[in-house]
Amino acid sequence: MRARDxxxxxxxxxxxxxxxxxxxxxxxxxxxxxxxxxxxxVMPTGKEVLGKCPPPLxxxxxxxxxxxxxxxxxxxxxxxxxxxxxxxxxxxxxxFDPAQASGFIAALPxxxxxxxxxxxxxRYERYARVMQNVQAVRESGDDYTRVERRAGLSRDxxxxxxxxxxxxxxxxxxxxxxxAMKRWxxxxxxxxxxxxxxxxxAGRDRDDDYEINKVRLRHNTNFAAFLDRVATSDVTNDEYxxxxxxxxxxxxxxxxxEDVGPLPDYCxxxxxxxxxxxxxPAGTRTPLHHDTLMLLHTQIVGRKRWRFVSPxxxxxxxxxxxxxxxxxxxxxxxxxxxxxxxxxxxxxxxxPGETVFLPLAWWHQVTSLDKCIxxxxxxxxxxxxxxxxxxxxx
Ligand SMILES: O=C(O)CCC(=O)C(=O)O
Numbered sequence: 001m002r003a004r005d006x007x008x009x010x011x012x013x014x015x016x017x018x019x020x021x022x023x024x025x026x027x028x029x030x031x032x033x034x035x036x037x038x039x040x041x042v043m044p045t046g047k048e049v050l051g052k053c054p055p056p057l058x059x060x061x062x063x064x065x066x067x068x069x070x071x072x073x074x075x076x077x078x079x080x081x082x083x084x085x086x087x088x089x090x091x092x093x094x095x096f097d098p099a100q101a102s103g104f105i106a107a108l109p110x111x112x113x114x115x116x117x118x119x120x121x122x123r124y125e126r127y128a129r130v131m132q133n134v135q136a137v138r139e140s141g142d143d144y145t146r147v148e149r150r151a152g153l154s155r156d157x158x159x160x161x162x163x164x165x166x167x168x169x170x171x172x173x174x175x176x177x178x179x180a181m182k183r184w185x186x187x188x189x190x191x192x193x194x195x196x197x198x199x200x201x202a203g204r205d206r207d208d209d210y211e212i213n214k215v216r217l218r219h220n221t222n223f224a225a226f227l228d229r230v231a232t233s234d235v236t237n238d239e240y241x242x243x244x245x246x247x248x249x250x251x252x253x254x255x256x257x258e259d260v261g262p263l264p265d266y267c268x269x270x271x272x273x274x275x276x277x278x279x280x281p282a283g284t285r286t287p288l289h290h291d292t293l294m295l296l297h298t299q300i301v302g303r304k305r306w307r308f309v310s311p312x313x314x315x316x317x318x319x320x321x322x323x324x325x326x327x328x329x330x331x332x333x334x335x336x337x338x339x340x341x342x343x344x345x346x347x348x349x350x351x352p353g354e355t356v357f358l359p360l361a362w363w364h365q366v367t368s369l370d371k372c373i374x375x376x377x378x379x380x381x382x383x384x385x386x387x388x389x390x391x392x393x394x
Contacts, residue, residue: 049338050090051076066091066100074101078108079121128315135312139344147308147348147356155266155381158357163266163294163382166359168308170348174355175298180259181353184300184373186227189279194224196252199245205238211287212324214244227279230371235283242286243276243376253277260375267296267379274379281371288317288325288365291358292388295378298355302370308346311361316343323388329365360386 054069070091077087084105092098108114138144151173162169175181202219204210210217229239247253249272257272282302290311307329309317316339317325327333327340334341349369350356358364378384 049080049336050082050086051080053090053094056094064096066096066104070094070096070101071104074104075108075114075117078105078114079117131312131315135310135344138310138312145344145346147306147346149354153264155264158264158266159382162357162359163380166311166362168306168346168348168359168362169357170350171296171355171357172353174264174296175300175353177262178260178298180256180300180375183259184256186231186301186371186373189373190224190227192255193253194222194227196223197221198223198226198241198247200226200239200241201244202239204240205236210237211289212321214242218244230279230281233281236281237283237285240278240280240284242278242280245277247277248272248275260377263377263379266381267377268381270379271377275375275377278372278374278376280368282368284368284372285330286364286366288327288329288363289323290361290363292323292386293378293384294360294380294382295358295376296355296380297350297358297374297376299350299352300373300375301352302368302372302374303349303351304372304374305347305349305367305369306356307365308348309343309363311363313343314363316340317363325363330367361388 051073054067054073074087074091078084084102087105088098088101091101147168147170149170149172151171153169153171161167197220199218199220201210201214201217202221203217207213207217226239226241233239241247248257254272256277257275260271260275263271288307288309309329317327318337318339319325327337327343329340329343329345332340348356
């Protein structure tokens with residue numbers, strides 16, 4: 001199990017009596033940070049938030065010596081300016097030696113590795129403040145939270161206002177004349193492609209990190225059987241045919257691409273290599289993340305709700321792994337993610353026939369309000385390759 005995949009292990013196994021009074025591992029007991037915050041760095045809710053704890057001990061034992069996972073946990077939380085008292089009581093509640101924790105914390109300011117880490121933290125905080133201040137200026141516009149709906153967009157305006165302006169938009173007429181708008185339906189897919197095997201994400205309900213673990217959740221199924229399940233299922237996120245199926249790259253599905261077009265003059269002719277099909281029941285959810293390129297996403301059947309967050313708000317999204325954020329704006333947990341309270345979310349429902357433009361690095365989370373068929377495509381006729389680095393090794 002990767003560290004990032006671990007659930008929020010409690011500080012102690014439930015079998016230990018002392019745990020009952022232990023604090024929630026993510027939330028500080030004491031609202032008073034021991035270290036003074038530098039001017040300008042304010043924790044918006046006044047709450048101090050501790051990071052995820054290492055896993056609990058395997059079995060009840062006497063007080064354990066402080067081990068490396070807990071040392072790392074302390075360094076991580078000291079760098080977040082959590083109070084020594086708070087960290088020590090969490091360590092003690094987990095069954096580890098509070099005296100050792102106290103000594104370790106006291107020695108941190110003299111440790112050259114810790115001092116180097118502080119410099120990195122300070123640099124990060126300066127960048128974060130720059131981003132937040134620029135974002136505050138963007139949000140000061142009256143209509144910031146409204147996603148524009150536009151028709152008749154010229155190439156120049158699309159590129160200038162939305163690509164370079166880095167602003168999402170719903171384009172209402174892009175797919176108006178596509179044959180797909182009339183032809184595509186669950187019944188028609190079944191008639192044309194029902195005998196094919198397709199790859200879906202399955203068992204998502206059993207995995208809280210279903211998007212991060214999407215490769216593990218890949219499952220081959222008969223297309224007709226999948227479409228029947230979608231047609232008869234209640235609201236569910238358990239099974240979803242997503243972009244990662246690469247279905248439109250397969251020659252047997254080439255007929256689908258013939259139903260797509262004409263495309264606007266801000267797209268090139270590489271649709272085949274850049275299009276992805278999405279099919280699923282009402283209730284599918286794609287959690288908050290950003291993509292590494294810009295794209296257009298057209299609703300053919302059903303509606304989806306998109307929630308957008310500016311890339312400049314990233315410092316408030318607890319983005320500890322790759323392109324993913326654990327924040328869920330549909331059920332916001334302000335105890336764990338208090339900074340998210342200060343994030344401006346742009347919320348828009350995209351209707352059948354409408355196309356949403358996703359500007360570079362905008363965070364988005366998406367929920368299907370109906371049974372949906374959608375098509376996303378990335379063949380914008382502008383440079384659309386960017387380097388966001390790589391996920392850290394498992
Ligand atoms: O439709 C969805 O569920 C997610 C779409 C998405 O994240 C994308 O097209 O980048």
